Amino acid sequence: MTHVKISMAQALNQALRDAMTADESVVMFGEDVGALGGVFRITDGLTAEFGDKRCFDTPLAEAGIVGMAVGMAMNGMRPVVEMQFDAFGYPAFEQVVSHVAKMRNRTRGRVQLPMVIRIPYGGGIGGVEHHSDSSESYFAHTPGLTVVTPATVADAYGLLRRAIEFPDPVVFMEPKKLYWAKEEVDLTESQPGIGTAVVRRDGADATLIAYGPALPVALEAAEVAAAEGRQLTVVDLRSVVPFDDETVCAAVRRTGRAVVVAEASGFASVSSEIVARVTEKCFHSLAAPVRRVTAFDIPFPPPKLEKYQLPSVDRILDAVDDLQWEDS
Amino acid sequence: MTTVEEHLLPSAEPVCLIDQNGVPHDHPSYRLPTKEALLDGYTQLIRGRRFNDQASALVRQGRLAVYPSSFGQEACQLAATMVLREGDWLFPTYRDSVSIMSRGVDPIETLTLLRGDWHSGYDPYEHKVAPQATPLATQLPHAVGVAHAARLKGEDTVVMALVGDGGTSEGDFHEALNFAAVFQAPVVFFIQNNEYAISVPLARQSAAPSLAHKGIGYGVPGERADGNDLAGLLAVLGQAVNNARAGEGPQLIEAHTYRVQAHTNADDASRYRQDDEVTPWLDRDPIERLTTYLEQQGWLNDDIRATAEAGAVQVAAQLRDGLMPEPEVDPADLFAHLYAGETQQLREQSAFLRDELAREEA
Numbered sequence: 001m002t003h004v005k006i007s008m009a010q011a012l013n014q015a016l017r018d019a020m021t022a023d024e025s026v027v028m029f030g031e032d033v034g035a036l037g038g039v040f041r042i043t044d045g046l047t048a049e050f051g052d053k054r055c056f057d058t059p060l061a062e063a064g065i066v067g068m069a070v071g072m073a074m075n076g077m078r079p080v081v082e083m084q085f086d087a088f089g090y091p092a093f094e095q096v097v098s099h100v101a102k103m104r105n106r107t108r109g110r111v112q113l114p115m116v117i118r119i120p121y122g123g124g125i126g127g128v129e130h131h132s133d134s135s136e137s138y139f140a141h142t143p144g145l146t147v148v149t150p151a152t153v154a155d156a157y158g159l160l161r162r163a164i165e166f167p168d169p170v171v172f173m174e175p176k177k178l179y180w181a182k183e184e185v186d187l188t189e190s191q192p193g194i195g196t197a198v199v200r201r202d203g204a205d206a207t208l209i210a211y212g213p214a215l216p217v218a219l220e221a222a223e224v225a226a227a228e229g230r231q232l233t234v235v236d237l238r239s240v241v242p243f244d245d246e247t248v249c250a251a252v253r254r255t256g257r258a259v260v261v262a263e264a265s266g267f268a269s270v271s272s273e274i275v276a277r278v279t280e281k282c283f284h285s286l287a288a289p290v291r292r293v294t295a296f297d298i299p300f301p302p303p304k305l306e307k308y309q310l311p312s313v314d315r316i317l318d319a320v321d322d323l324q325w326e327d328s
Numbered sequence: 329m330t331t332v333e334e335h336l337l338p339s340a341e342p343v344c345l346i347d348q349n350g351v352p353h354d355h356p357s358y359r360l361p362t363k364e365a366l367l368d369g370y371t372q373l374i375r376g377r378r379f380n381d382q383a384s385a386l387v388r389q390g391r392l393a394v395y396p397s398s399f400g401q402e403a404c405q406l407a408a409t410m411v412l413r414e415g416d417w418l419f420p421t422y423r424d425s426v427s428i429m430s431r432g433v434d435p436i437e438t439l440t441l442l443r444g445d446w447h448s449g450y451d452p453y454e455h456k457v458a459p460q461a462t463p464l465a466t467q468l469p470h471a472v473g474v475a476h477a478a479r480l481k482g483e484d485t486v487v488m489a490l491v492g493d494g495g496t497s498e499g500d501f502h503e504a505l506n507f508a509a510v511f512q513a514p515v516v517f518f519i520q521n522n523e524y525a526i527s528v529p530l531a532r533q534s535a536a537p538s539l540a541h542k543g544i545g546y547g548v549p550g551e552r553a554d555g556n557d558l559a560g561l562l563a564v565l566g567q568a569v570n571n572a573r574a575g576e577g578p579q580l581i582e583a584h585t586y587r588v589q590a591h592t593n594a595d596d597a598s599r600y601r602q603d604d605e606v607t608p609w610l611d612r613d614p615i616e617r618l619t620t621y622l623e624q625q626g627w628l629n630d631d632i633r634a635t636a637e638a639g640a641v642q643v644a645a646q647l648r649d650g651l652m653p654e655p656e657v658d659p660a661d662l663f664a665h666l667y668a669g670e671t672q673q674l675r676e677q678s679a680f681l682r683d684e685l686a687r688e689e690a
Contacts, residue, residue, distance in 0.1 A: 027480075053480055056511075058507065059503070059506050059507055059510055061499075061503040061506065061507070063466075063469065063499060063500055063503055064469050064472075064500070064503030064504065064506070064507045066469075067468070067469020067470055067472070067473065067503070067504070068469050068470075068472050068473040068476060068507055069473060070469070070470045070473055071469065071471060071472060071473020071474040071475070071476070071477065072472035072474070072476060072477040073479035074452070074458070074470065074473065074474055074477075075473065075474045075481075076477060076480060076481065077477050077480070079473075094463060094466060094467070094500075095466060095500075098463050098466060098579060099466060099470070102447070102663050102668070103359035103459075104666070104668075105447070105665045105666055106374060106446075106448045106459055107448050107451070107452055107665075108376065108446065108448075108664070108665050109664070109665040110451045110453065111452055111453075111459070111666075112668065113482055143666055144523065144666055144667070146667070166668075167668035168667050168668050195671070205628070221355040241671075241673040242667075242673065243672075243673065245672060245673075246672070283456070
C-alpha cells in the first residue's frame with residue numbers, strides 16, 4: 001500500500017468510516033457530530049455516507065449520551081460517542097464510573113459494553129476555560145475502564161479501530177493539539193494493540209516516558225539532547241490502562257535513568273503512577289530518582305498563559321540534566 | 329378537539345378503577361381489566377406481600393445486609409411487569425425486588441445484591457431485567473438506549489423504566505425523558521411516588537402539580553394512577569405500553585402510593601413522620617381492596633385463595649431455604665469479570681491474594 005500524507009483528524013475520521021463500513025452495529029453519536037461533522041470535523045461526512053441512524057446528533061447532555069450508549073451496547077450495538085471537549089465530559093462522569101466501568105463486573109461478565117467514549121483533550125490550541133483539561137487520570141483511576149491515547153497519525157487510526165472492536169468500554173483520549181499534525185502513513189499497516197507501549201526512539205543514557213500530546217515534545221527534547229551528546233530513549237505509552245510495565249521497565253532498566261513527561265497536573269496523576277511503578281519495579285537499576293515534567297497543580301490557565309503550564313523541551317532537558325550524572 | 333398541551337397533561341385525578349372500599353368506578357378513558365387478569369393479580373399480590381415480609385424478617389436475622397421494602401406498593405410492582413411481553417425489558421431500582429421476581433427471576437437471585445455476595449445476582453438477558461440500579465435515575469438513560477437500539481433493529485420492544493419520586497429530581501431523569509422524546513423511543517417511565525425519599529417528603533422534592541406533569545415540558549404524555557389500585561394501574565400502564573409499542577414514543581406514568589415502612593432497616597421513620605400520617609394509608613392497602621372487590625363479584629373461591637396462599641408459602645420457604653445458609657464466596661471472584669481479557673496487574677494482585685491465603689492456611 002502507498003503512504004499518504006494525512007492529519008490525525010483525517011485518520012480518526014477514516015477509522016470511524018472504516019469501522020462503520022466493516023460492522024453495521026457501529027453507531028456514532030454526540031453533540032454536533034452530524035451535519036457539522038463535529039467541532040473538530042472528526043465525524044465529517046459520516047451522516048451523509050451512512051445516514052442519520054448511524055451517525056446522529058443528540059440533545060446537549062453528556063450523561064444522557066453516555067447513558068444511552070450503555071443501553072445501546074446492552075442491546076447489541078457498538079456505540080461510539082463524542083464528548084466534544086475534555087471538560088464537557090464531566091457531567092457524564094457518574095455514568096462512566098458507576099455504570100460503564102462496572103457493568104461487566106456486576107453482571108459476572110454477562111453484560112459486555114463494547115463502546116468507545118471519544119474525548120478530545122489537552123491544551124495547546126489556545127482554548128478558553130474548560131476547553132483544555134487533561135482528564136485521563138480520573139478515568140485511569142477507575143477499575144473496569146480501558147484508557148488509550150494516540151500520539152501519532154498511524155496510532156490514531158489503528159488504536160481507534162482496535163478500540164471499536166474491543167469487547168470492553170474504551171475511553172479514547174484524543175490529543176487535540178495533534179489533530180492537525182500530518183504524517184506520511186500507510187493506514188493498512190497494522191499497529192501494536194491496546195495495552196502495548198512502543199519505543200519511539202532508542203538511546204542508552206536515559207528514558208523519557210510520555211503519552212498523547214506530550215510525546216512530540218519528548219521526541220523533540222531527545223533530538224536536542226542527542227545534539228548535546230546525550231542519547232535518550234523515548235517510550236510512548238499509547239495505553240494508560242492496561243499499563244505496559246514490561247516495555248516501560250525494560251527501557252528504564254537499560255538506561256538507569258528516567259523522566260516522565262505528561263501534560264496533566266502532576267499530583268495524584270498518571271505520571272505519579274508511572275513514577276511509583278518504575279520505582280517499585282526498577283529501583284536497583286536506577287542511578288537517580290525518577291523525575292517528572294508535568295503541568296503545575298492549578299486549573300488549566302487562560303490561553304495567554306498556557307505556554308507556562310505545558311511541558312516544554314527546556315523543562316525536559318533540565319529534568320534530564322538533574323538525573324545525577326557522574327560527569328557533572 | 330384537544331390541544332397538544334391537553335394531550336400531554338395527566339388526568340385531573342389519579343385514575344382509580346377500584347377504590348379503597350373495593351367499589352368499582354367507571355372511567356371515560358380506561359376499562360376494568362378482565363376477571364382473569366385481576367385474579368392473576370390477586371395471586372401475585374399475595375405472593376409479593378409475602379416476599380416483602382419474608383425478606384424483612386431475613387434482615388432481622390442477619391441474612392440480608394439490607395432490604396428496601398415495597399410493602400404497600402405491591403400493586404405498582406406487579407402491574408409494571410404484568411403489562412409487559414416476553415421480549416420487553418424492565419429497568420428496576422433497588423426497591424423493585426418484587427417486580428424483578430414477578431418478571432420470572434429466581435427469588436434468591438433477586439436478593440443476591442442485598443445479601444451481599446455479588447452486585448447483581450441474575451443474568452439480565454434471561455428475563456430481560458437490567459441490574460438493579462442504586463444510584464438514582466441513572467438507569468433511565470440506559471432504558472432509552474435499549475429502546476432506541478431496538479427501534480433501529482426493527483424490533484417492537486417496549487422498555488419499562490422504574491424510578492421513585494426522589495429520582496425525578498436527578499439530572500438523569502430529565503435527560504432520559506428528553507432523549508426518549510426526541511428519539512421517540514418506546515419507553516414507559518413509571519414513577520412510584522411513595523411520598524418519601526428516605527426522610528424527605530414529596531413537597532420538598534418537587535413543586536410541580538404532580539410528577540406526571542413533568543412530561544409536558546419534554547413533549548411526553550403524562551398520566552397518573554392510584555398506586556394502590558391494581559386495576560387502575562393495569563389499565564393505565566397497559567395503555568402506555570400499547571402506545572409506546574405503536575410508535576407513539578415515550579410515556580410517563582406516576583403512581584400515587586405510600587412507603588408504609590421505613591426506607592430500609594437502617595432508617596428510623598419516626599424521626600420525620602407521625603403515625604397518624606401512616607395509618608390512613610393502611611386502609612388503602614392494595615390487597616385489601618382487590619380482595620373486597622373480588623369477593624363482591626363472587627370470583628374469589630377457596631381454590632384461588634388456596635393457590636395464592638400456596639404461592640406465598642412457597643416463596644417464603646424458598647427465601648428461607650436459599651438465604652439461611654451462609655453463601656460461599658470465592659476470593660478469586662474479586663478479580664473476575666473486570667475485563668474480557670486479563671491484565672498483568674490483576675494477574676499479579678490475584679496471585680498475591682492467593683499466596684496470602686495459602687500462608688494463612690498453612
